[in-house]
Amino acid sequence: MLSTTQYAWGAYHEFPVLTSMKNPPPPLGQKGHFLIKITAGPSFPVASLANYVRNPNSIPPDEVVNYTNIFLRMAPMSTHAFRGNNFYVDQGSRVFDDWLMLRRGFFQSVRATVTGPMINMDITSTLFWIKRPLMDTVISLLRLSDHRALSRLDDRQLHTLNRLLRGVRVVPLHRPNAAPKVIRGFDKRGADGIRLDGNGVTVEDYIHEKYNKRLSYPKYLCVSLSNDQQNMLPIELLAIDKNQFFDLKKLQNPVWDKQIRTFAMVKPSERLRITNTGPELMQHAQSDYMIRAGIRVNPAPMLLAARSIRPVPVAYANGQSVPRFGAWKNQKFYKAMSIKFWAVIVLDHQAPAPVVKSFISRLVSAMERCGIRVLDQTPTLYPKDARQDITQLLDHVKADLMRRFKEPPSLLVIVTPGEADWYTEVKRLGDITLGIPTQHVLSSKALKEDRGSAEYCENVALKINVKMGGVNFVPHPDAISWIRNGDPLMVVGADTSHPKPREEFKPTIAAIAFSVDREVSKYNGLVTIQKGRQEIIANIVMMLKTAITTFKAQNRVAPKRILFYRDGVGEGMYAEVANSELQGIRQAFKDLNEAQPKITFIIVGKRHHLRFYPDKRDEDRSGNANPGLVIDNTITSPIHDDFYLLSHQGIIGTSRPMHAVPIHDENGLTSDMYTVTAFPLCRRLFLSRLQGLTFAMTHNYQRATRSVSIPAPIYYADVSVHCTRLVPSHSLCRSCAVTNALGSTLIHRLTSPRRPQAPADHPRRLSSTSKLSVRLQRVCVT
Known part of the structure; x- marks a missing residue:
């Protein structure tokens, strides 16, 4: 209760409110007769x-x-x-x-x-x-031919009604002024077959006696409006109340x-x-x-001024490719792998063998164009027998290949019509049980021989090379020179995935993805589970110790610098999450007797409602701003050195920029400013090192030849979470970890004053002129 004026009764007041229509009215304090107390806040x-x-x-x-x-x-x-x-x-x-x-x-x-x-x-x-009669809603929902079917609903239909309509408010049509009630369930019996406890009177007779109302459809199902099923009304006497949200979690179509x-x-x-x-x-x-x-x-x-960073070139084995509208052309992979022998499993019964073999030929050609050595040009086809389940089929494939080649295959390609259940089962069996990389292809796309076939096969080759341990491309050395030329650095992406509402007994999945190479383009994943809805990563120490050990094994030295991107944190938990996880990172290095690294901790958010609308001259083909748009003024926080970055091309709808909030920075990335040339105004502008690096990190997601909307390590952390969901829930424990190759002084900035701006005489440390260039543009923000 809020008021802009002082009430006459002062700091405290109480008064009775009677809502009951009974005569005499119930005593004060009982249902229908309330005592309202107001205390000034x-x-x-x-x-x-x-x-x-x-x-x-x-x-x-x-x-x-x-x-x-x-x-x-x-x-x-x-x-x-x-x-x-x-x-x-x-x-x-x-x-x-x-x-x-x-x-x-x-x-x-x-x-x-x-x-x-x-x-x-x-x-x-x-x-x-x-808002309409409940009977009309049920007929439409169940797709009944006419209303007479309401007298003979089966258990499956009744289950559908209970699942969708339980909890929905309804109003009684025979009592216009009555308060809305909530549906508790449905009963297949009609009003003429349900007897009220005590007197044996049916619901039909009670309504006639009480309200002088004759039912038109006494044999149609009834609705329970109380948990004890003592308040039953025929469906014809109820209507859906206005302004009610539909629970989107119930969508199964x-x-x-x-x-x-x-x-x-x-x-x-x-x-x-x-x-x-x-x-x-x-x-x-x-x-x-x-x-x-x-x-x-x-x-x-x-209306505010923004800057647009030029696209970051990506390096391949045979040269470089410059993005245009956030995408670039594929070339020979930076580090292409070899496939010794492999197999193709066909789950689509309508896919003819000659058509599948034609696809395999196109896929082999695409992989070789990208640099992958395919030693087995004609892999064995294994069509699924109608009597086999997936487990039997994969066991048979592995046993047959082991008998012929004395070792498991390098890869299994699965041709599927797209059933989600098959995808989950094959991934679980292949990646976890059998330990063999699997690649799904949709028969509707793979078996078409049209203009898009070659591009589809190259996209499949991208995923296969990463799963085999390769690297498709890396950001151009100039874009990540600060990473390559300094002390060893590990980039970490972290995320937590919480159970859905009403799944309070399920755990939260916490994942990190960490780089293991100098080009920060090859990542490993680590996943643990913890108490449901816990945002702070509980096992951060254990996970970082594994990451440090893995990094040292591949680089002969532990990382001296950490660039930590954290996703999924609400504004109210910035301080708590950063404090705990920064301490965990330091503890991991201490436990391993390694020197403490310089840490930069950035929270990245996408669940916000800020949208940017460019001038006509600055928009892309979809009407969105071009990738590389940076805004770090006017609308940013008075506390943090945050910025908004639109790093990807908008395809459908309106693009949403990432919001990057540096919480802790020992590497000086927020104060180390590029001097860059702006065109067409030929002015010198400032771009923080962190902004340039974050943009570059959106160009090394190995599964697509386009920049993505958040730094790649966060995407890989999400992939790790998805892989964990394939593990049966009974196999998980709170102390277990799932690994996969993917392909308070610590937060003093939270209490620092409003950050300084960057005028021409900016007092921050300046670096030499960067090869990145930006240009000014105007955007509209809502």
Whole structure:
């Protein structure tokens, strides 16, 4: 409860509220007759917000942002469906599968920046139940031919109803003023077959006697509105209540999922147009709360200057390739491997053997173009027998190849129609049980002989070479000169993956991926499990000790510098996570009697709502900004040396930049500034060493010939998590680790004052002119 004026009753007041319609009314304190107590909370001086607006150099207290967010939310909360900071409107909605509705909404949140408070606004979308009679919803949901089928539902249909509709609010149609009730379950029996306890009266008779209502369909199923099933109503007397979110976790239809994603993917120009309608719909200028608090909002999106880093060339064995629009042409791999002998398993019963052999020939040609030596040009084909399960087939393949070649195969290529269950089972058996690398190919793509066939085969070759231990490409030496020319450095990516809601007994999976080569392009993965929903990596010491030992075994020296990219951390946990994991890194070196390294700890986030919209002259083919866009001013934190980097090409929808927040920096990467030449203005600009290195680290993800949206080691940590999900849950324990070759003073910056800007006479340490170049451009941000 929030007020901009002092209430007459002062600091405390209590009063009764009667909601019961009974006569006589129930005593005070019982159901339907409540005692409301109001106690005054802490007051918020609105002047502190004005002080922050006038003096952005000051660090605002958390209360400034929190209370301003409350003022901002009050008006739309009273008129729109909302969840958290997301408010949903009717404009632009779309009926989805006849019983659900896709609705757009607006995300809005006040953020403290180096230039003062800013409202971050973006669009969002989700599914709602359509307000309609429950009987019509059930008929559409179960795809029944007519309503008479409601009298003979089977157990499978009843299970579907309980899974989707349990917990949904409904309103009784025969009692217009009654409060909504929650569905607890369904009963196949009709109202004429369910008798109320005590008097033997059926539900049908009770409704007729109590409400003088004759049922039209007394044999149709009933709905339980209480846990003890004592409150039962016929389905014909209920309707879905308004403004109810559909639980997206209940989606089990890939077609639905694709349609929802398509609805949510909006081109940049359209996304900006819709977002610009948000301030009016959210009543920024009309809200009494905002007006009384003296808060005014500029509805126009912010215009600010950005820099665009030139693409980072990637090196191959026979030269280099320069990215264009974030992608580049494949060449001979930097370190190509050899395939001694291999096999092809065909799970698609409709794939003819001659067509599969033609694909194998194209795949062999693609691998050899990329530099892979294929000693066995005609691998054996193993079609799946209809009577075999996957385990029997793979056991047979391995046994047959061991008998013929006296050693396991180098690779198994699986031709599959795309069933997810087969993919999971084959990966688990091949990668974990048999220890043989596996590569899936979709028959719908692999067996087509068209213009895209050669490109598809080269993409498969990329993945095969990495799984065999090779390196496809590396960032150009000039882009990572600070890494190559200094003391040995290990790049680490770390992430945690938590169980879904209602899976409280499942563990959190923590993973790291660490580089083992000088070009920071070859990574190993380490995974542990820990208590569910624990963000801090509990086994960081053990994992880092393994990483250090592996690095030393391959480089004859332990790393002297650590570049640690951490994903998945919310703003409120920056300090706690950084403190704990930095201490763990140091402890690992101490336990191994190694010299303490210089550590740079960066938190990378993607789950934010900031979007950048470039001028027409600066946009790519999709309407997004080109890869390499950097913003480290105006909208950044007043505390951290953070920056936003758009490193990948937008293909569909509006690109989301990464948000990099350096928490601890002993390597001087945030203060070591490049001097770079800007064009066409021929001015000298500043680019921090960390920004350039982070951009380069998005160009060494070995599975694609394009820059990616976050540094590659974080992607590899995510791959490690995915591999762990293939291990049966009963095989995991809290102390176990899964490895895979993939292919407080420590945080003093958290309490430091607002970071300095970078004018022409920047006082930070300057390096010699970099070969990277940038150019100025204007972007619009919401």
